[in-house]
Amino acid sequence: MNFQFLGDHFVSLTVTGLTQGAIYALVALGYTLVYGVLRLINFAHSEVFMIGTFVTTIIWAGLGFSVGDAAPGTLGVIGLIVIAMIAAGAASGATALVVERVAYRPLRKRNAPSLIFLISAIGASVALSEAVGALTDRQPRGMPTLVVPKVQFSFLGADVTNLQLGIFFSALAMMIGLDIFINRTRLGRGVRAVAQNPDVAALMGVNKDRIIMLIFILGGAMAGAAAVLYDIKVGLTTYSVGFLLGIKAFTAAVLGGIGNLRGALLGGLLLGVVENYGAGVFGNQWMDVVAFMMLVVVLLFRPTGLLGESLGRARA
Amino acid sequence: MLLELKDLTLLYGRIQALHGISLTVGEGEIVALIGANGAGKSTTMRAISGLRAVAQGSILFDGEDITKLRADLRVVRGVSQSPEGRGVFPGMSVRENLEMGAYTRRNRAEIDEDLDRVFTLFPRLKEREKQAGGTMSGGEQQMLAVGRALMSRPKLLLLDEPSMGLAPMLIQQIFDIIVEINQQGTTVLLVEQNAQQALSRAHRAYVLETGRIVKEGTGQELLHDPAVKDAYLGVA
Ligand SMILES: Nc1ncnc2c1ncn2[C@@H]1O[C@H](COP(=O)(O)OP(=O)(O)O)[C@@H](O)[C@H]1O
Ligand SMILES: [Mg+2]
Numbered sequence: 378m379n380f381q382f383l384g385d386h387f388v389s390l391t392v393t394g395l396t397q398g399a400i401y402a403l404v405a406l407g408y409t410l411v412y413g414v415l416r417l418i419n420f421a422h423s424e425v426f427m428i429g430t431f432v433t434t435i436i437w438a439g440l441g442f443s444v445g446d447a448a449p450g451t452l453g454v455i456g457l458i459v460i461a462m463i464a465a466g467a468a469s470g471a472t473a474l475v476v477e478r479v480a481y482r483p484l485r486k487r488n489a490p491s492l493i494f495l496i497s498a499i500g501a502s503v504a505l506s507e508a509v510g511a512l513t514d515r516q517p518r519g520m521p522t523l524v525v526p527k528v529q530f531s532f533l534g535a536d537v538t539n540l541q542l543g544i545f546f547s548a549l550a551m552m553i554g555l556d557i558f559i560n561r562t563r564l565g566r567g568v569r570a571v572a573q574n575p576d577v578a579a580l581m582g583v584n585k586d587r588i589i590m591l592i593f594i595l596g597g598a599m600a601g602a603a604a605v606l607y608d609i610k611v612g613l614t615t616y617s618v619g620f621l622l623g624i625k626a627f628t629a630a631v632l633g634g635i636g637n638l639r640g641a642l643l644g645g646l647l648l649g650v651v652e653n654y655g656a657g658v659f660g661n662q663w664m665d666v667v668a669f670m671m672l673v674v675v676l677l678f679r680p681t682g683l684l685g686e687s688l689g690r691a692r693a
Numbered sequence: 694m695l696l697e698l699k700d701l702t703l704l705y706g707r708i709q710a711l712h713g714i715s716l717t718v719g720e721g722e723i724v725a726l727i728g729a730n731g732a733g734k735s736t737t738m739r740a741i742s743g744l745r746a747v748a749q750g751s752i753l754f755d756g757e758d759i760t761k762l763r764a765d766l767r768v769v770r771g772v773s774q775s776p777e778g779r780g781v782f783p784g785m786s787v788r789e790n791l792e793m794g795a796y797t798r799r800n801r802a803e804i805d806e807d808l809d810r811v812f813t814l815f816p817r818l819k820e821r822e823k824q825a826g827g828t829m830s831g832g833e834q835q836m837l838a839v840g841r842a843l844m845s846r847p848k849l850l851l852l853d854e855p856s857m858g859l860a861p862m863l864i865q866q867i868f869d870i871i872v873e874i875n876q877q878g879t880t881v882l883l884v885e886q887n888a889q890q891a892l893s894r895a896h897r898a899y900v901l902e903t904g905r906i907v908k909e910g911t912g913q914e915l916l917h918d919p920a921v922k923d924a925y926l927g928v929a
Contacts, residue, residue, distance in 0.1 A: 432701065563796065569784055569794055576744055577780035582768035582797035687784065 383657040389535035390653040396610070398649020399548035402652045403603035404626035404642035405633070406555060407473070407596025413636035413688030414592050416491070421497035422475045423623020424505035425597045428472045429465035429510065429604025430614035434520045436464045444519035454523050454524060458605060462537050465601035473597030474502050474590060482586075500527045502619075510616035517615040524609055544606045551602055552642050555595065559638060559688075572636070573689040621665070634682030636689050643683055647671075694753070695720045695849055695880050696741065701750035703740055705734075710736040712904040714748065717834045718849065722835055723871070723881040725891040725912065727925055728901035734884040735777045736899070738853045741882070742774040743767045755848065769797050773847030777854055777884075779838040783827025787818055790837055794844025804844070811840040832863045837869070843874065850874065852885045868894050888925040892916040900925070 381391065405424050411419040435444070437457060445672040448454055480501040482496055559565040570578035571588045579585060607622070608614060629648045633640025648668055655667025675683065696718040703711040710733050718724045726734050739745040741752060743764030751760045760766055773794075783789050791811060795804045812819040815836040821829060826837060835855055842850055855871065856864045870892050875881050885891035892912045894900055900908040900921060908915065915921045 456744060563792075566785070566793060567796060569785065570796075573782045573784055577776060577782070578793075579744065579764040580768065580774050580780070581777060581793045581841075582740055583793075584763070586766045632905055689784075692708045 378457075378658055379461035379659060379660075383654055386535075386657055387654075388533045390657050392532075392537055392541055393601075394650030394653035395646055396544050396649070397532025397653065398629070398646035399545045400603050400610070400645075401597050401604050401622075401626045401629040401648055402642045403548050403606070404622065405630040405645050405686050406552065406599045408630040408633055409598045409629050409633075409638060409641045410568075410592040410688070412630070413686065414568060414589065415481075415485075416689075417481065417494050418498065419473075419476070419593075420495070420623075421480065421505060422473070422600060423619030423626075424502050425469045426508075426600040426604050426607075426622060426626075427475045427506060427509065427614070427616065427619035429469040429601035430608050430618055431513075431518065432465045432468040432601070433461040433515040433608045433626060434518050434614060435664075436461050436521055437523075437619055441522070442521045444521060446521045448521055448523045448525070457523060458609070461605045461608075465604050466495075467597040467601070469601030470594040470597035472505070473493065473524060473600070475687065476505075477589060477593040482589075498622050502623075505615050506619060513616055515616060517613050519613050522612055527598060536581050536676070540610065544610060547608060548603070549642075552638070555599065556638055558595075563610070564588075564591065571689055584634065624667075625668060626689050631682055632672055632675055634684040634686055636686035637682070637684045638688070640682055640684035640687070694718070695722075695755060697753040699735075699751045699753070700929040701737070701740055701752070701856060702748045703736055703745060704748050705736075710904055711740065711747075714740075714901075714904070714906055716899050716906060716909070718770065718880060719881050720848075721875075721878070721915060722897060723895045724889075725883045725885060725895035725898040726901055727885055727888045727891055727898060727915075729924075730886070731903075734901055735853055735902040736904075738774060738777070738851050738882075738884055742772055748916075750759065754892065765805060766799075768845055768847075770852065771845075771848030773842045773845045773849070774851040775838040775842040775853060777857075778832045779831075781826035781829070781837050781841075783799055783825065783832045785826055787826060787837055788822045789828070790841050791818070791844050794841035796841050803846075807844055807846060811843055812841075814873065814917070815840050820926060831858045832860065835859060835863075839874075841871070843879070847881060850879050850881045851884075852881060854886060855883070856890065858888045864890060888921070891914075892921075902928050 409424045411417055422649055480497045481494060524540050526540045528536040529538055529539050529542060537584060567583045568590050569586055570581060570583055575585055625648060629644035630641050632648060633644025651671050652668040653666045656664040694717045695860050698714050701711050701714040714737055728734050740747050743762060747760060751758055753769060755770060782793060791808060798804055816838055817833060818840055839855055855867050871881060872894055885892055892915050895912040898912050898915050899906050
């Protein structure tokens with residue numbers, strides 16, 4: 378155990394953790410939206426993210442930027458990122474929608490028990506990742522380094538790079554946008570109505586199926602955006618990339634209070650930071666162990682997560 | 694006729710809750726549906742608003758067959774229900790609950806007009822505009838549920854036990870308001886266990902027993918019917 382290291386690098390571990398956590402949080406939103414409205418854990422959401430990581434590299438390659446190619450100028454890089462966000466957001470949103478149509482809606486129409494939904498979710502997840510695995514020969518796929526980390530400033534001895542700032546603030550902006558949409562718009566009210574009482578929502582004229590489609594698309598689009606940020610940060614993806622990241626994001630959602638949008642943000646950031654501290658103290662190989670230990674400890678004391686549920690029940 | 698039910702049959706799994714219900718509600722009327730607990734009053738309401746599919750029979754609204762129409766589309770046609778148990782959205786403010794009532798409408802000016810109307814009918818809701826629905830008292834939630842049902846500007850207002858759990862003072866008040874809403878031009882179908890109040894306010898009424906209509910007449914007729922007196926009005 379190396380508490381000395383944690384002490385010496387506390388701020389820099391925090392910065393790294395917040396960057397990683399912002400990506401967890403974006404993906405966590407998809408779990409939390411679907412759970413809040415349908416009381417369903419969409420295990421295939423990790424593959425919705427994975428599709429986004431591939432679409433991003435394919436789009437970049439299509440635009441002439443493959444692995445090893447030099448990055449264009451700043452404006453070009455911003456353009457490539459924006460295009461990738463739109464494409465990956467659309468592809469992941471569409472994938473989420475297909476999963477809902479194929480794996481969940483038929484079961485919903487038959488009032489299937491929740492265990493059946495879970496099996497269907499796991500099936501959809503395996504099917505998607507194996508399909509991409511087969512198509513890519515299970516080989517990882519690289520991409521150009523679009524953003525070379527450059528230190529922008531130092532904060533309490535920790536260097537903060539343009540990459541970290543960009544990832545953190547673009548994720549934050551998208552989450553604030555989603556929060557405003559859910560809490561301030563007519564459609565967002567419809568989402569909350571279905572989450573709180575689906576029958577009464579129908580009596581208000583809310584089309585439940587349309588709301589369900591909307592939350593899958595929104596959650597999927599957020600995962601697609603997260604996938605772009607992940608690609609920029611890691612520079613490599615593979616068919617199984619969703620597995621661990623999906624579990625982490627799901628953990629983040631539960632940690633913050635599943636069904637709670639702000640909980641997803643809090644849970645994501647906290648998870649990212651704590652696992653980095655854990656890595657600092659116990660070594661990198663212990664990072665994931667620390668992450669899940671924290672989940673268990675938090676749930677022991679707060680079974681509904683840090684902020685509790687909010688989409689479905691009264692807001693705390 | 695604004696609403697016509699023809700021989701409705703409805704099943705909950707293998708349990709038959711409605712055994713061929715036929716009734717009509719004319720434009721401008723207040724029609725009451727009374728009956729003991731478990732008679733099928735709420736089930737009839739759910740069939741009309743579309744929350745439950747019927748097994749047989751048909752529902753005509755405003756001259757059109759809506760038997761197979763989805764619940765949310767019936768709202769657009771002009772059917773609005775304040776459900777049994779109120780169904781206030783607990784995590785939404787009073788204002789948001791009322792806005793939900795206007796979910797199918799887009800004309801902001803008209804929605805604001807109706808908000809004003811609801812706040813005039815229920816001044817209490819105006820005072821509590823920002824409070825979360827779930828933290829309101831039972832009586833306030835009932836007002837909110839009725840007010841919210843008005844926000845879709847319905848042709849037909851379905852009220853399922855609006856007096857349930859209210860103090861006697863409030864019961865008088867809510868029935869007064871129902872009559873006022875009706876006089877402003879909204880047709881009302883009212884389900885009540887408080888038969889005394891319901892019959893004295895309704896133009897016409899039906900008595901429901903174990904999924905069947907066993908009696909119908911004007912409110913006054915039923916109010917003075919010996920059998921109805923015996924079964925539903927208590928011995929005065
Ligand atoms: N969701 C349900 N599942 C099964 N049976 C139900 C359900 N809802 C109501 N019932 C049954 O249908 C009958 C009519 O109920 P209901 O319409 O609620 O009566 P009322 O509103 O007149 O008190 C009762 O026997 C009740 O037990
Ligand atoms: Mg009832």
